[in-house]
Amino acid sequence: MSLTTLRVTTDGPVATVMLARPDKLNALNATKHAELRDVLARFAEDDAVKVVVLTGEGRAFSSGQDLTEDLPRDEKGRVDLGPPLARDYNPLVLRLANYPKLTIAALNGPAVGASMNIALACDIVVAARSAYLQEAFSRIALVPDAGGTWILPRLVGPKRALALMLTAEQVSAEDAKAMGLVFKVFDDATFREDVAVFAAALARGPALAYRLTKQALAQSLSNDLEAQLALEAELQREAGFSRDFMEGIRAFREKRAPAFEGR
Template sequence: MSLTTLRCTIDGPVATITLARPDKLNALNATMHAELRETLDACERDEAVRMVVLTGEGRAFSSGQDLTENLPRDDQGRIDLGPPLARDYNPLILKLANYSKITVAALNGPAVGASMNIALACDIVLAARSAYLQEAFSKIALVPDAGGTWILPRLVGPKQALALMLTADPIPAEEAQGMGLIYRVFDDESFPVDVAAFAARIAQGPGLAHRLTKQAVAQSLSNSLEAQLDLEAQYQREAGFSHDFMEGVTAFREKRAPRFEGH
């Protein structure tokens, strides 16, 4: 696969996708979207990959949509943002929401506008201490997109989400961690090493159990308690039949670290 706006490296079970337009603060354009979808598809097909890390090159995770891109216009000559959302952002958010493998957004720097919501669509968010999140849409008289009006209220509540959207206030990494938007904050100097160690630890875990847990949490948002209990029983039976469960029990009895194979 020939990539011009991002890089993909694979280290054991971890694939790292790096947004690589540092001169544009990794602003998203149509080419980057197409390459990102293609790369995510390839990682999903690769049975050796258990986790995908999404990060940025240089000073930013991403500054959001590249407003210098040649955007479509309607018959009155006005910029029409509907087609890029339908073609690029909506499919990407749905892909991340339904992705079969664990995804980690590693915020090496600011995640602004749509890129904040792309990060929040990942399963886990890690951040360098100097990073921040920002729903910057109101600064240019736009409505939050890329799933922001759906994801953010579910994470921090509708009132907090609305305030963050209307003010477009930047949220420093440590403050975002306190709000539940970021799982862990690492020092800038050690960030790449800390992210790699975190990803390796999760990727070496029981892959099937992780996938089932991810699915169960996602379905819990719309399930009743009774439906969720039934779902847990279904998934637990599946996990209980797995090689990794037997390995986990054996390792526990033998007082050693388990060697999970992901099935």
């Protein structure tokens, strides 16, 4: 697939997917969604890729949905936002939530509207110091989507999530870190380099253990304690059978850094 709205690069085990419509603040449209589906599917099957970084070109991560795009209409001629959500946003959020590789949302600038919730669907969010997040939907009389009403209250609590959605206030990178929405904040001047170092360090880690950990946390949202303990035992057995675990033990005993294979 020839990409027109993304720029994709790989550096060893790290793949970077850059939203590349800087003149539109990387607004999301049907073409970008189709290209994201293709790229994410390709990297999911690529054993050489351990970490996928999602970021933006220019001064924004993304301004959210491109409101200048021709949107579908119902039989009465009203704009119908249901089909784009079903076709594009919902599958993307589910794909990120269940992705077999580690995903990092690297917010080089503002993440507004649906793009904020897409970022929060990634495993880890890091941000440039000047970046901010914003549930901007109420400003155009819409309801938060792209999983926002499910993800955000689980991260910051229902009351704070509701306030952020109703007021559409901008949340600075530092405040987002304090809330638990962002894991690390990097200086603007070194943001790209810092993200690359951070992603490369994760890519050297035990990919199988990462995948099992993601599975455990995802299922914890619906499990009671007894079910979760049973799941931990099951997943720990699988991790214990791995070559990475044996390598981790050897490296610990030999006082050296482990060389994980992801299996």
